[in-house]
Amino acid sequence: xxxxxxxxxxxxxxxxxxxxxxxxxxxxxxxxxxxxxxxxxxxxxxxxxxxxxxxxxxxxxxxxxxxxxxxxxxxxxxxxxxxxxxxxxxxxxxxxxxxxxxxxxxxxxxxxxxxxxxxxxxxxxxxxxxxxxxxxxxxxxxxxxxxxxxxxxxxxxxxxxxxxxxxxxxxxxxxxxxxxxxxxxxxxxxxxxxxxxxxxxxxxxxxxxxxxxxxxxxxxxxxxxxxxxxxxxxxxxxxxxxxxxxxxxxxxxxxxxxxxxxxxxxxxxxxxxxxxxxxxxxxxxxxxxxxx
Ligand code: KIV
Numbered sequence: 001x002x003x004x005x006x007x008x009x010x011x012x013x014x015x016x017x018x019x020x021x022x023x024x025x026x027x028x029x030x031x032x033x034x035x036x037x038x039x040x041x042x043x044x045x046x047x048x049x050x051x052x053x054x055x056x057x058x059x060x061x062x063x064x065x066x067x068x069x070x071x072x073x074x075x076x077x078x079x080x081x082x083x084x085x086x087x088x089x090x091x092x093x094x095x096x097x098x099x100x101x102x103x104x105x106x107x108x109x110x111x112x113x114x115x116x117x118x119x120x121x122x123x124x125x126x127x128x129x130x131x132x133x134x135x136x137x138x139x140x141x142x143x144x145x146x147x148x149x150x151x152x153x154x155x156x157x158x159x160x161x162x163x164x165x166x167x168x169x170x171x172x173x174x175x176x177x178x179x180x181x182x183x184x185x186x187x188x189x190x191x192x193x194x195x196x197x198x199x200x201x202x203x204x205x206x207x208x209x210x211x212x213x214x215x216x217x218x219x220x221x222x223x224x225x226x227x228x229x230x231x232x233x234x235x236x237x238x239x240x241x242x243x244x245x246x247x248x249x250x251x252x253x254x255x256x257x258x259x260x261x262x263x264x265x266x267x268x269x270x271x272x273x274x275x276x277x278x279x280x281x282x283x284x285x286x287x288x289x290x291x292x
Contacts, residue, residue, distance in 0.1 A: 013090040016051050018124065018146045018190040021092070024051070024223070025212040031224025033094075033214050034232070037063050037080045041229060042087030052092040052214075054126065054226060055081045057099070057156070061238075062230035069155045072098040074112055078120045085121025094148055095122035099156040102127050102136050109136040113145045126193065128154035130180025134187040141188030149184040151177055152218065153196035164241070166217070168197040181205045181213075193226060194218040196243065217243030 024031050033052040036042045037059045045053055059080055060072035081095045095116035102109035109127075116122040124146035127133060137147050152167045161167070168177045178201075181192055191212045194202045199219025206213040206222050215222030227244060230236035234249040264270035 013046075013049065015090050016092040018092070020051070021191050021212050021224075022210075025210075031212055031214060033224055033226035035059075035226070035229045036084050036088075039083045039087040042084040042091075045229075046088035046091050050091055051224070052094060052226075053084060053088055054094045055084050055096060055122070056126075056228065057096040058228045058230075059096075060098075062228060062236045068158050070099045070158070074098060074101050074115065078115060081116060081120035081122050092124065093122045094124045094126050095120060097125050097127045102133070102140075103129075106136050106139045110139050110143050110145075113140040113147070114143060117145060124148060124190070126150055128156050130177070131183050134183045137184060137187040137189055146190045147188065148191045148193060148214075149181075149189040150193040150195065151180055151184070151197075152194050152202075155195075164196075166196045166198070168201050174198070174201045177201065178205055178208065181209055185209050185211050191224075194222060196241075217241060 021031060031052065032050050033054055034045055034050050035056040035058055036045055036053045037055060042053055055077065057069040057072045057077065059076065060066040060069045063080075064072070064076065066072070077095060077098050081093070085093055097109070097112060097116070101112040113125045116125050125140065126148040127136065127140075128150040130149075130151055133149075137149065140147050153161065153164060155164065158164060168174045177197065181194075184192060189211060191214060192205075192209070193214050193216065194205065195215075196217040199221060202213065202215050202218035203221025212223035214224040214226050216226050216228075228236070231240055231244040232247050234240075234246045234251050235254075237251045240246065261270065
């Protein structure tokens with residue numbers, strides 16, 4: 001009898017839903033979220049077991065090379081959401097609504113939110129802002145579309161905030177942030193991103209809400225964490241916020257690989273015989289004879 005044990009194939013992971021988010025908060029289990037903008041990244045993130053993938057409008061900065069997120073369009077977002085949805089089977093997929101796709105008009109906000117689900121395979125949308133967005137959140141949720149809020153440092157308001165700077169550092173700003181969080185919960189948001197706010201404020205807000213908070217630069221007291229993947233991988237070298245933990249140096253590794261390729265091409269080390277296509281000798285000889 002064979003002593004080799006054959007392990008059963010890994011069970012496909014169950015689809016993560018907004019209910020999973022709520023249950024994880026109730027059980028005190030941290031929720032993991034990362035950004036992705038393309039198929040291969042979504043594929044490996046999903047296989048790693050990340051709970052949620054945000055197709056963030058950070059796309060504009062880390063992939064498209066804009067100075068900030070303001071120029072990002074609906075078409076750019078939908079294009080990248082489609083690629084991510086082809087790569088991820090189990091993670092909850094959240095599409096970030098770009099600047100001016102939801103601010104001007106509530107009906108337009110609902111229609112644009114709907115496009116993320118209908119045209120690009122997302123499960124939910126995210127939008128930035130507090131009390132001034134409560135009506136849009138209520139209307140989008142009313143259309144059956146789960147909404148994640150985003151408070152604190154809201155990059156689409158960078159011009160109003162005077163730069164990418166931490167928020168909620170005074171007693172009055174902290175109070176406003178807590179009120180906004182409660183209003184978004186009341187409007188039906190299933191979760192909230194808290195970006196670049198003091199850790200004790202984020203923990204306090206998280207305890208006041210029944211919906212989970214996902215922190216970025218907001219300390220360990222949030223119900224989950226998110227990072228921009230290009231920051232985590234060291235792939236975006238323009239600047240790295242203080243709150244990022246770099247898990248790799250892909251920018252350096254890419255430069256090393258490109259320089260090695262260049263050197264191999266220049267020295268004719270590449271391509272080697274193993275990278276080349278051959279043809280049978282008799283066919284070659286027949287070809288040469290035919291050219292004489
Ligand atoms: O656009 C984005 O990637 C985000 C995260 C930083 C939360 O909004």
